[in-house]
Amino acid sequence: MRAVFITGGTTGIGLELAKHYLSQGWKVGVCARDRQKFDENFISHRDNVTFYQVDVSEREQLKAAISSFSKSIGLDLLIANAGIGYKKKSRVPDFEYTYKMVQVNLLGVMYSFEAALDVMIPRGKGQLVAISSIAGYNGLPGVAGYSATKAAVSKYCESLHLDLKQFNIPVTTICPGFVETPLTSTNRHSMPFLMRAPKAAKLIARAIEKKKMVYAFPFIFSSIVRLIGMLPRTWYRFIITRKALDYSRE
Numbered sequence: 001m002r003a004v005f006i007t008g009g010t011t012g013i014g015l016e017l018a019k020h021y022l023s024q025g026w027k028v029g030v031c032a033r034d035r036q037k038f039d040e041n042f043i044s045h046r047d048n049v050t051f052y053q054v055d056v057s058e059r060e061q062l063k064a065a066i067s068s069f070s071k072s073i074g075l076d077l078l079i080a081n082a083g084i085g086y087k088k089k090s091r092v093p094d095f096e097y098t099y100k101m102v103q104v105n106l107l108g109v110m111y112s113f114e115a116a117l118d119v120m121i122p123r124g125k126g127q128l129v130a131i132s133s134i135a136g137y138n139g140l141p142g143v144a145g146y147s148a149t150k151a152a153v154s155k156y157c158e159s160l161h162l163d164l165k166q167f168n169i170p171v172t173t174i175c176p177g178f179v180e181t182p183l184t185s186t187n188r189h190s191m192p193f194l195m196r197a198p199k200a201a202k203l204i205a206r207a208i209e210k211k212k213m214v215y216a217f218p219f220i221f222s223s224i225v226r227l228i229g230m231l232p233r234t235w236y237r238f239i240i241t242r243k244a245l246d247y248s249r250e
């Protein structure tokens with residue numbers, strides 16, 4: 001039986017990924033800060049899923065959880081999914097929250113990869129996945145910390161993909177567009193090509209199975225965002241600050 005550990009697997013994309021792997025007969029480990037969300041969302045399949053109450057910004061806690069799961073169950077796949085966004089997008093930087101975002105969105109990914117690699121490198125097998133975002137393709141107004149942490153995660157994974165080939169450990173970066181989850185539920189702006197979380201999880205799981213290096217979706221939206229990112233920066237700044245696109249003005 002195969003085993004996956006998913007950080008932030010109690011709501012949204014992580015929850016749907018957990019459900020997907022459970023339906024495929026995998027053993028699943030999930031971690032998050034709030035046990036209640038786990039109790040509410042995992043009514044069935046309880047025998048095959050293990051919950052760890054862990055904040056991913058706490059390196060030792062996370063290491064202990066991943067190590068315990070791998071020793072008792074196994075570890076074929078690690079999905080670093082836990083992440084936070086800004087509840088309110090603003091042009092006035094909120095440094096305290098941005099520092100927290102760096103700890104969760106960036107260091108949380110690094111800590112989980114570190115713990116997984118302690119197990120995977122000696123075995124010479126395994127797979128690492130990070131849920132980044134297409135928000136990392138460009139510096140977006142109003143969400144500087146989010147754009148920066150996601151850009152850093154994508155580049156970090158791109159490097160690791162090269163470095164870990166020698167150990168037979170593929171690294172996959174997932175860059176979703178807008179997905180309907182608690183994270184986006186506070187957005188009051190329009191969310192083009194908004195996708196339901198179960199569908200997003202299915203697409204992500206397929207990309208993981210194919211061991212893709214990068215998977216960005218939905219195709220049309222992610223292509224538009226990438227194209228905008230290739231424009232000369234003066235053009236980019238002109239387009240992104242148009243009223244219809246500037247979400248920090250919501």
Ligand SMILES: NC(=O)c1ccc[n+]([C@@H]2O[C@H](COP(=O)([O-])OP(=O)(O)OC[C@H]3O[C@@H](n4cnc5c(N)ncnc54)[C@H](OP(=O)(O)O)[C@@H]3O)[C@@H](O)[C@H]2O)c1
Nearest residue numbers: 008010011012013032033034055056083133178179181183
């Ligand atoms: N939804 C989108 O449109 C979208 C688009 C692109 C990328 N993403 C990325 O996809 C990932 C999942 O997002 P989502 O939309 O599914 O969000 P979500 O529904 O808010 O779920 C976030 C999950 O992470 C956990 N979490 C948050 N902070 C944590 C921490 N410090 N330590 C441990 N667990 C933590 C949450 O549980 P607790 O609060 O109980 O800890 C929850 O299980 C994130 O990395 C996000 O940036 C989302």
